[in-house]
Amino acid sequence: MSGFAPPFPQPASAWQEHKTPEGRAYYYNNVTKVTQWTKPEEMMSSAERALQSQPWKEYTAEGGRKYWYNTETQQSSWEMPEAFKKALGSTGGPSNPVPQTPYSQGGGYPATGHDYSRDSRDSRDSRDTREPYPESRQISYGNDSKAQPAFVPATNDPEYSSQEEAEAAFVKLLKRSGVQSDWNWEQTIRVIAKDPQFRAIRDPKERREAFEKYCQDMILQDKERAKERLTKLRADFETMLKRHPEITHYTRWKTARPMIEGETIFRSTDDEDERRQLFEEYIVGLKKAHKEQQASQKKSAMDGLIELLPKLNLEAYTRWADARDIISSTPTLQENEKYQALSQFDILTAFQNHMKGLERAFIENKQEEKSRKFRQERTARDAFKSLLNSLREDGKINAGTKWSQIVPLIENDERYLNMAGQAGSTPQELFWDVVEEEERSLRGPKNDVLDVIEVRLPRKT
Known part of the structure; x- marks a missing residue:
């Protein structure tokens, strides 16, 4: 000392x-x-x-x-x-x-x-x-x-044929000496300075750069190893948890831990936070799978209900209070378990969508029927006008003809019968239209004759 x-x-x-x-x-x-x-x-x-x-x-x-x-x-x-x-x-x-x-x-x-x-x-x-x-x-x-x-x-400085070989020897020394990625340069020098390979790289600046590069590589390797380890541990942990069907999507860590603490995979890591994180990730997966399963079952039940509603003979004006009893009492909904996934709100939604379809079809039918009736009435009206024109051409209808004189001639004609009870102009009104046309056609020559007479007769003074 x-x-x-x-x-x-x-x-x-x-x-x-x-x-x-x-x-x-x-x-x-x-x-x-x-x-x-x-x-x-x-x-x-x-x-x-x-x-x-x-x-x-x-x-x-x-x-x-x-x-x-x-x-x-x-x-x-x-x-x-x-x-x-x-x-x-x-x-x-x-x-x-x-x-x-x-x-x-x-x-x-x-x-x-x-x-x-x-x-x-x-x-x-x-x-x-x-x-x-x-x-x-x-x-x-x-x-x-x-x-x-x-x-x-x-x-005792070693000699190398290239800079790459020198760097490789220096890195080998760092590994052999147990240099860690969190060491500083001064700490590293204390450990490796006496080794001849310390001077494999002659330039101190290049030597330190090689050390820093080694530390960066070590950090990347440590991260990669940690990632690979966690990936393998996650897969093993998931396999272990799957062997316990009593662990469901709503199981908590404090409940599941006593079930699995005797497993070898559970003891493969001493980090309690890591164990809990892997368990929570597994539970998140279970919750996601459960949610997807529920959505699939609900969709299947809704599709079945949509196919069932048209078979219940519901009208476009059927009220929900009446339809609910009809739908609930249907044997298909009572016997099939998949419909248990549907709530009253789901059934109401399907009913409303079905009613909208019925109302739309009802309105379309009404419009179609109205259009068809309009076309029929116009066809019948045109046919009756044609009948009146033929009577006029035959001289049976003129300016002084009365309706009572024509009725006996057409009362059995189909074109007259088709006009019965039809909306719009009546057969009699159409007849008077023809008579008025006839009168107008005569009024022109009559006025011409009266004008000539008035011109030729002398006026009284």
């Missing part, structure tokens, strides 16, 4: 530390049932929290020597930075401090002759393993370009 850091506090009651067979520590929350590699903040000491909140991170170079890397400025130093010391709670600095030079493109790590004891470094394990300073760069002492490098770390 380090002399700088205070001892770790006891873990919170909800979190417990365990180790894998390989000795790697992981943490389990017995309340939320969450398992994770990262040490929970509740179990961290004040020094660990301080280290986590500052940008300097400690790493070990080849040969076991420690160096520090700033994740914000991308500077590195062999000497422990003051911020790191403060986070550890260190008092005093190194005995022979050497000024540190930030890393630049043209140089390397700054040189220092200072080193801390291994006991002091062991407490600062790589809990936060953000990407360290690239190991392919050399570390030299001072600014002397001729100085030999302090060390040239051997690189």
